[in-house]
Amino acid sequence: MENLKEYFTKNLVTYRDTFFQLYSATISDFSEKNVHDLRVSIRRLLAFSNLIGQLGTSKYSDFLRKDLKKLLKSLNDLRDTQVQLIKLSGYDFEIPDLTFLIDKFKSDEIRLVALALNSLTNLNLIEIEGIILFITLKVKEMPEEKLNLKILEIILTSASNQLNDKFQQVDVNNLDTVHSLRIALKKYRYLTEILSKPLAISKEKLNTFKKQQTILGEIQDNNVLISKLEILIENDLKDNPFEMKFLTTTLYNERIKILKNLEKSLSKIKEL
Numbered sequence: 645m646e647n648l649k650e651y652f653t654k655n656l657v658t659y660r661d662t663f664f665q666l667y668s669a670t671i672s673d674f675s676e677k678n679v680h681d682l683r684v685s686i687r688r689l690l691a692f693s694n695l696i697g698q699l700g701t702s703k704y705s706d707f708l709r710k711d712l713k714k715l716l717k718s719l720n721d722l723r724d725t726q727v728q729l730i731k732l733s734g735y736d737f738e739i740p741d742l743t744f745l746i747d748k749f750k751s752d753e754i755r756l757v758a759l760a761l762n763s764l765t766n767l768n769l770i771e772i773e774g775i776i777l778f779i780t781l782k783v784k785e786m787p788e789e790k791l792n793l794k795i796l797e798i799i800l801t802s803a804s805n806q807l808n809d810k811f812q813q814v815d816v817n818n819l820d821t822v823h824s825l826r827i828a829l830k831k832y833r834y835l836t837e838i839l840s841k842p843l844a845i846s847k848e849k850l851n852t853f854k855k856q857q858t859i860l861g862e863i864q865d866n867n868v869l870i871s872k873l874e875i876l877i878e879n880d881l882k883d884n885p886f887e888m889k890f891l892t893t894t895l896y897n898e899r900i901k902i903l904k905n906l907e908k909s910l911s912k913i914k915e916l
Contacts, residue, residue: 691834
């Protein structure tokens with residue numbers, strides 16, 4: 645295997661190029677897939693930036709994290725709305741207010757695309773490319789005592805301990821704890837992707853992380869949609885709340901099934 649400096653610089657360049665490609669694709673078409681893929685590329689760059697910061701180039705990695713977090717935040721509401729639209733459009737039962745909801749969410753999507761487009765076009769890509777170049781140069785200059793397998797193992801163990809703490813606190817009846825576990829698992833998953841080759845982390849393990857993250861993401865999506873619907877029932881649909889209560893009941897029943905799947909999979913998370 646190539647040495648660690650070559651491995652990290654090569655992967656950082658790959659992450660950078662993927663981000664720029666998806667940035668351009670999303671500017672041209674804010675499809676749900678493009679927005680999702682762009683967000684994933686941002687999270688991968690963030691994970692890399694966090695790792696490099698722990699290895700001693702915090703100044704430049706802090707600059708990169710600041711820009712990326714701001715961009716990610718600008719896409720969050722759009723992503724939620726697109727997922728909610730897909731969910732609502734997939735129901736085969738017909739209730740008049742469902743059409744109202746879909747139209748409202750489509751209107752929200754148009755508004756949020758405009759906001760996201762503004763954020764993306766105002767992003768200083770030259771600055772981001774320059775920061776990544778500086779990070780790459782810093783990695784190449786790192787002495788072996790700062791970048792070696794033992795250090796990487798320590799970083800991974802620390803992240804694993806943080807994930808385990810969230811696992812110990814999780815209560816399927818308390819969605820805040822489930823959300824905290826989702827955040828911790830997401831960070832851990834992207835870190836293990838970066839370290840998979842030097843630390844010989846198996847593809848099977850990486851796939852397990854992804855599956856668990858999907859279940860936790862389904863719970864989060866369900867919770868966000870129910871919260872949004874309950875606000876709409878209170879403010880916009882209070883003259884005829886029955887139909888929307890039928891929909892929220894459907895979503896609550898779906899949540900019960902997802903939480904049961906989570907309970908079954910928690911033992912797998914503990915084994916990771």
